[in-house]
Amino acid sequence: MKPYEEYQTTEYDWLPEVPRHWEKRSIRTLTKLSDERNGNRDDLELLSVYREYGVVRKASRNDNHNVESLDLSNYKYVGKDYLVMNKMKMWQGSLGVSSFEGIVSPAYIVCLFSLDANYRYFQYLLRSPTFKTQYNRISYGIRVGQWDMRYNDFKNINLYIPSRPEQDQIVRFLDSKISAINKFVKDKKSEIELLKELKQVKINQAVTKGLDPHVSLKDSRVDWLGEIPKHWEVVQLRRAVEFVKTGITPKGAKEDSFDDNGFNWFTPTDFTEDILLSNSVRKLSITGKSEVPIFPAGTIMMIGIGGTMGKVSISHSICSCNQQINAILCGNRVDKYFLAYFLRSIKAHIFSIAMYTTLPILNQLGTKKINILLPPLNEQIQIRNFIEAEISRIDKAILKIGNEINLINEYKTSLISEVVTGKIDIREVKIDEVFESVTLEEVEAETEEVMEE
Numbered sequence: 313m314k315p316y317e318e319y320q321t322t323e324y325d326w327l328p329e330v331p332r333h334w335e336k337r338s339i340r341t342l343t344k345l346s347d348e349r350n351g352n353r354d355d356l357e358l359l360s361v362y363r364e365y366g367v368v369r370k371a372s373r374n375d376n377h378n379v380e381s382l383d384l385s386n387y388k389y390v391g392k393d394y395l396v397m398n399k400m401k402m403w404q405g406s407l408g409v410s411s412f413e414g415i416v417s418p419a420y421i422v423c424l425f426s427l428d429a430n431y432r433y434f435q436y437l438l439r440s441p442t443f444k445t446q447y448n449r450i451s452y453g454i455r456v457g458q459w460d461m462r463y464n465d466f467k468n469i470n471l472y473i474p475s476r477p478e479q480d481q482i483v484r485f486l487d488s489k490i491s492a493i494n495k496f497v498k499d500k501k502s503e504i505e506l507l508k509e510l511k512q513v514k515i516n517q518a519v520t521k522g523l524d525p526h527v528s529l530k531d532s533r534v535d536w537l538g539e540i541p542k543h544w545e546v547v548q549l550r551r552a553v554e555f556v557k558t559g560i561t562p563k564g565a566k567e568d569s570f571d572d573n574g575f576n577w578f579t580p581t582d583f584t585e586d587i588l589l590s591n592s593v594r595k596l597s598i599t600g601k602s603e604v605p606i607f608p609a610g611t612i613m614m615i616g617i618g619g620t621m622g623k624v625s626i627s628h629s630i631c632s633c634n635q636q637i638n639a640i641l642c643g644n645r646v647d648k649y650f651l652a653y654f655l656r657s658i659k660a661h662i663f664s665i666a667m668y669t670t671l672p673i674l675n676q677l678g679t680k681k682i683n684i685l686l687p688p689l690n691e692q693i694q695i696r697n698f699i700e701a702e703i704s705r706i707d708k709a710i711l712k713i714g715n716e717i718n719l720i721n722e723y724k725t726s727l728i729s730e731v732v733t734g735k736i737d738i739r740e741v742k743i744d745e746v747f748e749s750v751t752l753e754e755v756e757a758e759t760e761e762v763m764e765e
Contacts, residue, residue, distance in 0.1 A: 313736045313737065313738060313741065314736065314737055315735060315736060315737060316331040316332070316734060316737045317737075318331070318332040318333075319331060319332055319734075320332045320334075320472075322336075322470070322472065323470070324446070324470075326442060326445040326446060327442060327472075327733060329734075330472040330733060330734045331472075331474070331734040331737075333474075333475075334472040334473055334474050334734060335472065335473050335474075336470055336471075336472055336473075337470070337471055337472075337473055338467065338468060338469065338470050338471070339466060339467045339468070339469050339470075339471060340467040340468065341426070342425060342426060342427055342471065343395060343423040343424065343425055343426060343467065344423060344424045344425075344426050345421070345422075345423055345463055346388070346389070346394065346422045346423055346424050347388070347422075348388065348389040348422075349385065349386055349387065349388060349389060350384050350385055350386070350387045350388070350389055350415045351385055352385060356389070356413065356414050356415045357369055357370070357371065357412070357414045357415070358370040358371070358384075358387075358414060358415060358416070359390055359396070359410065359412060359414040359415065359416050360373065360416070361396050361397065361398045361401075361406050361407060361408055361416070361420065362406065362408075363401065363404045363405045363406040365408070366407070366408020366409065366410075366435060366439060367390070367396050367408040367409070367410040367411065367412065369412060369414070384415060386418050387415040387416060387417065387418060388415060388416050388417070388418055388420060388422045389415055389422075390410050390412070390413065390414050390415060390416055390422055391410070391413055391424075392410060392411060392412065392413055393409060393410065393425065393431040394409070394410050394422055394423065394424055394425075395407065395408075395409055395410075395422070395423040395424075395425065395434070395438070396408060396409075396410055396416055396420055396421070396422055396423075397420060397421040397422075397423075397461070397466070398419075398420055399419065399420065399421050399460055399461045399462070399463075400419065400458070400459065400460055400461075402447045402451055402459075402461040402466075403444075403447050403448045403451040403459050403461070404444070405439055405441070405443075405444040405447065407438060407439060408435060408439060409431045409432065409434055409435040409438075421461075421463050421466070423463075428476070429473075429476060429479060430476065430479040430480050430483050432483045432487070433474075433479040433480075433482055433483050433732070436482070436483070436486055436728055436731075436732045437471070437732040437733075440728055440729045440732050440733065441725060441729055442729050442733055443469075446469055447461060447466075450462075450465040450466065450469075472733075472734070474734075478739060481738065481739055481741075481743075482731055482732065482738060484743050485731065485738045485741060485743050486727075486728060486731060486732075488743050488744050489724075489727060490724060490728070492744070493720055493721075493723070493724045496720055497717050497720060497721065500713050500716060500717050501717070503713055504710050504713055504714070507706050507709055507710050507713075508706075508710070510706060511702065511703060511706045511707075512657070514699065514702045514703075514706075515653050515656065515657055515699055515702075515703075516657045518653075518695045518698055518699050518702075519650065519653050519654040519657050519685065519695060519699075520537065520538075520540065520654075520657065520685060521540070521541065522541045522544070522687060522691065522695065523691075523694060523695060523698055524541075527541045527542070528541070528542040529541060529542060530542045532546050532685075533546070534546055534683050536658075536661050536664075537683070537685070540685055541687065543687070543688070544685050544686060544687045545685070545686040546683055546684075546685060546686070547683070547684060547686050548680065548681055548682065548683060548684075549640070549679060549680055549681070549682045549683075549684050550680035550681070552642075552643060552645055552646050552651075552684060552686055553640055553641060553642050553643050553646060553651075554641040554642065554643045555639075555640070555641050556638055556639070556640050556676055556679050556680045557605060557607075557638070557639045557676065558616070558635055558637070558638055558639070558675070558676045559577075559578075559604065559605065559632055559633030559634045559635055559636075559637050559639060560603070560604045560605060560632075560634065560635055561604075561634050561635060562596065562599070562600040562603040562604060563603055568597060568599050568600075569596060569597055569599055569600030569603070570594055570595060570596060570597055570600055571595055571596065571597035571598075571600075572595060573595065574595035574596045574597050574598075574600070574601070575595055575596040575597075575600070575601045575631070575632065576589075576591065576592040576595060576596075576627075576629065576630075576631040576632070577592050577594055577595060577596045577600070577604065577631065577632045577633065577634065578592045578613055578627070578631060578632070578633040578634070578637060579592070579593070579594065579633070579634045579636065579637070580615045580617075580618065580620050580623070580636055580637065581593060583613075583615060583620065583623045583625055584625075586625065587625055587626060587649065587652060587653075588625060588626055588627075588628045589613055589625040589626065589627050589628060589631070590628040590629075592631070596632065601632070604632040605632060605639075606630060606631075606632055607627060607630070607631055607632060607633070607639045607641065608627075608630055608641065609627060609628065609629045609630050609631075610626060610627065610641075610642070610648050611626070611627045611631070611639050611640065611641050612624060612625075612626055612627075612639070612640040612641070612642065612648055612651060612652050612655070613625055613626070613627055613633055613637050613638075613639055613640075614637065614638045614640065614655060614679065615636060615637055615638075616636060616637060616638045616673060616674045616675060616676075616678075616679065617636045617671055617672065617673045617674070618636070618671050618672065619671075619672075621662060621663065621666060621672050621673075621674060622655070622656075622658075622659035622662040622663060622674075623656075623659075624652050624655045624656045625652070626648055626649070626652050638674070638675075638676055638679045640679070644689075645686065645689060646686070646689075646692070647689060647692040647693050647696055649696040649699075649700075650687075650692035650693070650695055650696045651684065653695075653696065653699055654684055654685060655682075655684075658682075661682075662674055662682070665678060665681075665682070666678065
């Protein structure tokens with residue numbers, strides 16, 4: 313791919329030059345503000361605008377917690393190929409050309425195009441990072457998170473537009489390339505999922521069967537454990553540890569109980585995939601600390617309520633926790649890392665023995681009664697070392713794939729920007745047929761938490 317033969321300069325520092333034959337048009341001459349309302353219709357679905365995807369069906373996302381009005385009559389009508397903008401988040405690039413008919417919040421800006429064009433070209437163009445620079449400049453407010461953009465400012469932006477055949481070629485080219493990139497990302501995220509499953513299999517095998525594939529086995533007499541190494545014990549958790557206690561929230565949870573620079577006080581939101589808990593979001597002041605139990609470094613913390621019940625980590629330093637967490641201090645017979653990995657491996661069993669009201673709950677008494685496996689201490693340490701080596705190896709592979717995903721996404725962003733602003737000429741490029749159309753939203757919806765974990 314090469315640049316165009318001739319260029320013209322523009323008035324913008326964020327878009328210095330464009331192909332000479334592209335036509336200069338202001339957004340005012342290309343769009344018309346639409347204020348059509350939903351009225352009494354009840355057949356139109358709610359739409360939202362995401363900076364990552366453009367216009368999507370609100371029901372297709374589980375991360376949109378904006379509460380819509382009970383009365384939708386004043387919501388704005390959106391037709392296919394309408395331009396929709398969240399004026400309060402335009403500085404983030406929150407706009408798109410809709411592929412759906414529906415309604416949006418009255419706070420959104422809705423426009424119709426007033427020219428015959430390939431509207432997907434404008435989806436690519438107006439959502440490109442290059443244009444986000446200008447949206448930042450014409451958004452105003454007291455704080456960044458509350459910036460607002462007005463249509464009267466937006467409509468004065470000048471666009472440089474290729475002919476309709478060239479728009480069609482650009483759209484075909486980008487659709488093909490981006491679908492291929494999205495499929496690559498989807499496949500890579502599937503690889504990450506498989507590696508994470510492998511990691512869990514390695515942990516489960518090690519903490520329930522040991523490291524010797526030829527070891528003699530015996531019936532554990534516990535249905536969900538099955539056969540275990542002959543020299544291992546099955547004991548209730550309470551018989552192998554110093555204590556099982558539950559945390560506390562300071563009385564009244566008053567403002568003077570907390571201090572941003574204070575004492576670690578863990579809650580379920582602090583738990584990640586890491587085996588160690590190092591730093592809590594909320595911290596206790598001297599006053600708050602005086603009202604809660606204090607646990608030594610190395611205490612195992614296990615969430616005992618809700619959807620994250622059974623998550624387990626180990627405190628890195630002296631700390632406390634709230635009442636949703638059961639704190640377990642190991643005795644001389646138990647390696648804390650072995651026990652933590654074992655408890656992580658039996659999360660399904662923990663849910664099966666929980667009490668259920670509105671939420672699953674495993675209290676202090678229920679935690680004490682959990683059956684655990686107890687190899688000799690030296691074998692526990694060998695198993696822990698094996699698990700940590702395997703986790704390190706697999707996590708490096710996951711990190712490498714994550715870097716590949718980041719690099720290809722950076723390339724995708726750059727490619728879109730260079731094509732729609734005329735930095736490269738794709739008019740004569742042969743376009744590969746798109747055998748499988750994969751959208752970014754589909755990729756993210758399928759493996760939404762992969763990269764976070």
